[in-house]
Amino acid sequence: MIVKKYEKSLELWQLEALDRRLIPMHPEKGSVQKSLKNKRTGVKGEKEIAYPLRFLDEQKYFILHNLRIADEQGYFQIDTLILSTTYILILEVKNWYGTVIFGENGQVTRIGDENNEEGFDNPIPQAKLQRHRLQRWLRLQYDIEIPINFFVVISFPSTIIKSTTSQNLIPKEVIHKNDLYFKIEALSKKSAVTYMEKEPLMNLAKRLVAAHKPKDKSILDRFRITKNELMKGVFCPKCGAVPMVRDKRKWLCCTCKYGSIKAHMPTLIDYKLLIGDRISNGDAREFLQVESPYVVKGLLKKEDFIRIGEKSTRLYELKFNSNWNN
Numbered sequence: 001m002i003v004k005k006y007e008k009s010l011e012l013w014q015l016e017a018l019d020r021r022l023i024p025m026h027p028e029k030g031s032v033q034k035s036l037k038n039k040r041t042g043v044k045g046e047k048e049i050a051y052p053l054r055f056l057d058e059q060k061y062f063i064l065h066n067l068r069i070a071d072e073q074g075y076f077q078i079d080t081l082i083l084s085t086t087y088i089l090i091l092e093v094k095n096w097y098g099t100v101i102f103g104e105n106g107q108v109t110r111i112g113d114e115n116n117e118e119g120f121d122n123p124i125p126q127a128k129l130q131r132h133r134l135q136r137w138l139r140l141q142y143d144i145e146i147p148i149n150f151f152v153v154i155s156f157p158s159t160i161i162k163s164t165t166s167q168n169l170i171p172k173e174v175i176h177k178n179d180l181y182f183k184i185e186a187l188s189k190k191s192a193v194t195y196m197e198k199e200p201l202m203n204l205a206k207r208l209v210a211a212h213k214p215k216d217k218s219i220l221d222r223f224r225i226t227k228n229e230l231m232k233g234v235f236c237p238k239c240g241a242v243p244m245v246r247d248k249r250k251w252l253c254c255t256c257k258y259g260s261i262k263a264h265m266p267t268l269i270d271y272k273l274l275i276g277d278r279i280s281n282g283d284a285r286e287f288l289q290v291e292s293p294y295v296v297k298g299l300l301k302k303e304d305f306i307r308i309g310e311k312s313t314r315l316y317e318l319k320f321n322s323n324w325n326n
Helices: 010-021 029-048 123-142 177-190 198-211 264-274 281-288 293-302
Strands: 002-004 062-071 074-083 088-094 099-102 108-111 117-120 148-154 160-163 174-176 278-280 306-308 315-317
Touching: 002 198, 010 029, 010 264, 029 088, 062 123, 062 198, 074 123, 074 198, 088 123, 088 177, 123 148, 123 198, 148 177, 174 177, 264 278, 264 281, 278 281, 281 293
Parallel strands: 002 062, 088 148, 099 160, 148 174
Antiparallel strands: 062 074, 074 088, 099 108, 108 117, 278 315, 306 315
């Protein structure tokens, strides 16, 4: 049973908004686009393992995706966590492609396009540290003792895994996505002792979901960008031109002449993602590129945003009924 499903992360939403709002020649544009590409690749890889997990018995396994939990050392993240009555399983998903070579002393090298070599941290110590922190968290929070295993799952089946010597240096925990279901079933057959009954296990799953804390660091601070460097204005939903102009209670694109009543909503969402979830009339005028305070007041009032304060100090809380978490 999937207790916590895959969700588009706040960080991905923020990166997409920031990429939209930076001019092509901005000095951080390349860094933002590289981070966005890596994040999308990671999401694709994590979704790849969803297929083999479908074959697991829903009555035996509770599955939680993308957990980020606080402990005394900060936060630790787990790509996928599987709970059963006899053990817990951590899945650390790696989106490596090309040829991945495990060498002596734990060195990991990937040979990619045009024979480019790139070094990676060995995923085994990383997974072991996740296991240690989760074990400690369960012990301190709920006095729970249950075996925790882990697999490092290579999400793309075409990836070749090799060793630098004739000796097998590839850790047994490193597996391809296609082997995942069978490895879990084999692990379950070897785990005979029941540590938790089904109902307490479900309660634990709910507690883990409640403990999840999404990353909320400012994306502008991360790339050392100020809000004044962002492109302002409403994007045309049809051709992407910016800015649209406000004309007779609708937005008009000067490039393709497309008209829209709700085109300002994605711009306000971008504001929330990049700057903050409260906006003043003045800030909204600047970001929407509208001169009239009365027009902006009408737009914000029509969307039924919660109003905070009175008159000149009034702020509007940006909450949206959309397909992302607000």
